[in-house]
Amino acid sequence: MSMTCHNLDFSRTVLDVVACGCYLNATFNRSSVRNYAKSSCKSRSRGHGGGIDVCRRRGIARCRVSSTRTPETLRNEVAQGPPPVFELKKGSRSPISLTNLFEVVAEDLGTLNQNLQNIVGAENPLLMSAAEQIFGAGGKRMRPALVFLVSRATAELVGLKELTMKHRRLAEIIEMIHTASLIHDDVLDDSDIRRGKETVHQLYGTRVAVLAGDFMFAQSSWYLANLENLEVIKLISQVIKDFASGEIKQASSLFDCDVELEEYLIKSYYKTASLIAASTKGAAIFSGVDSDVCQKMYEYGKNLGLSFQVIDDILDFTQSAEQLGKPAGSDLVKGNLTAPVIFALEKDPKLRDIIESEFSEPNSLDEAIGLVKSSGGIERAQELAKEKAYLAIQNLQCLPQGAFRLALEDMVMFNLERID
């Protein structure tokens, strides 16, 4: 893998890169996660850094100082000027597959699936059908996998040998909350299709969808309370509050072309990153590690989540309907203006007109999608995603080297590869 950096601050960039010993030509075998632990790791920086740090193996050079902070400061991280432009040239690296990535926690995920089916199915067959519709609809179990990976990685720090019941229960709670929010989201968005299958409310009606969602929220609240850890209870309750706030924010600003990037990031935090951050932090809490490490895990989850959301928003423009499992431009047509659109609106006044017309003209959606692409909105959004991805990698430095940390890094990279 080689890396070229284009940036107006070229002199500063080169100095940064050289000073950190960045691997500009690292290559390695990606066929199995298990091999990761064996890959040789040369001189690398272990410090948290004030900011002058380079991702050890991924060849992402960081060309500006940034730090990881709380959501209120999301806007500061954005406002530091245009992000640098990166090019990652692929060498002999094969694409990361989630199956490989999750292999180290495959057994944990199997147990989780079984427990989830039991929890939901035991109550009522109708609910079970609704839950299967969404549980079985190609969900990646990314969030529980993150809980298991962080649990195991942080456990090494304190010599903990096995995952605890609380770790497992946390993963189940997280997946139930995520699933419940999807079911209600589809009602709120009036969506017919998710991951190529009909949505719960399309198939069983709004009432079953509301009920199934309520049931899963309720179950997760109850399990959460019975974990008897006030810090985690407050953490997850904050997430549920953030979900609702995010939905409201989104619903209130549809077709609003004055929306700013910071608002978009806050909404993305509420809707996506908040849950992931709480998952990773919660896992660390149950491992019993330092609050510093817990906070780093929170930041990792937050930055991963933001990167993930921006990438999702990019793909809504760049992928076809078959790939997406739903129609393309589905956010845009509803007036939900995401990163590519917000960047494009800075450049193209015609786009504003089309959006404000709420796509009343035939073919106006296709025209708008074209304008977003031609005005560089996609590229700028890609940079934003990479920026957050870099921060996430940085947050992992407090973890011991090993298969689990590697998998967590690969989780970041896997997302990025979706937009390469």
Added chain:
Amino acid sequence: MSMTCHNLDFSRTVLDVVACGCYLNATFNRSSVRNYAKSSCKSRSRGHGGGIDVCRRRGIARCRVSSTRTPETLRNEVAQGPPPVFELKKGSRSPISLTNLFEVVAEDLGTLNQNLQNIVGAENPLLMSAAEQIFGAGGKRMRPALVFLVSRATAELVGLNLLYTRELTMKHRRLAEIIEMIHTASLIHDDVLDDSDIRRGKETVHQLYGTRVAVLAGDFMFAQSSWYLANLENLEVIKLISQVIKDFASGEIKQASSLFDCDVELEEYLIKSYYKTASLIAASTKGAAIFSGVDSDVCQKMYEYGKNLGLSFQVIDDILDFTQSAEQLGKPAGSDLVKGNLTAPVIFALEKDPKLRDIIESEFSEPNSLDEAIGLVKSSGGIERAQELAKEKAYLAIQNLQCLPQGAFRLALEDMVMFNLERID
């Protein structure tokens, strides 16, 4: 007020009544709750009793032994044979009004209303409109009032004289707000689930603003209450209330799965009523006691009070769905029945009248079949038997209050029970 008791166990009854010094002819002025504290209280039993106890002032004789237990034993309480038949004859007593009853906590309720508006309205104007639609739609604030009454009554037990001071703890107030938000959120979602157009004479949120706003408003309020609950930092109360939210969902599912099922038994109905109504009230009253710092025995009694009050309340609501007119109800009569939700009067009537079963199983496909069914429920004694069930639970609730000190707050809690009963007299 005089009381006549009709029961096959007449001999036992009279002995019970006489032995306890029941006030069979107590009368008093009801014009203001403040007077309650001054009313003279003659010889009365303060003990918890094994069961041989009589409601001091209300003239309800208890003619069979019963005890208060957990929901799993709801069915046992029912299975002890047909409940006795009571008659309450009104003397010079004027009907209890909720306004009077809540007067001792009027200021607390005012603060609550203000806080609720702030919590919900601060987020978004659209949500505020939806919330006003339901908050402003004649809600009685019964559950928060219960929290405040129990808070103040139990506080006296531990020497916190809150009667004449204004200061309930922040946690008590927050608990009341949480309870009312959960209740309101469940109403909004219930109306979506039931596809109801009218509640309390006004349009429902989802009729007015659409399903999406209704789902969102409900989710928001559930989320807010979970967050406030977590920040109360009391694990016992957190678990208590989380159980309620779980019970709500279970109750809805139970109900949705057994529509038009004429084989439904009374115990299932009671469990569903517990999940949907009594669970929240029981958690409110117990939570209030927990935050007052009283004994766990007293907390448990407050739980039982809330549970029995809630069950009585639900049975009465179900009776009124048959006996009141649409104007009184604020929605069409027989609305549970037409959806296939079979409640106490129907369950009792089904034991007597096979024709009713046929009509229900036809799901009211014939014109006028609903009116016919309502008529059959009334003519087969279903209403009367449901009334007895309500009174049975009411009696248990009064009994649960005996651990509380005499005073305006305990009286108001007793009157809450009686207020409900008067709705079916």
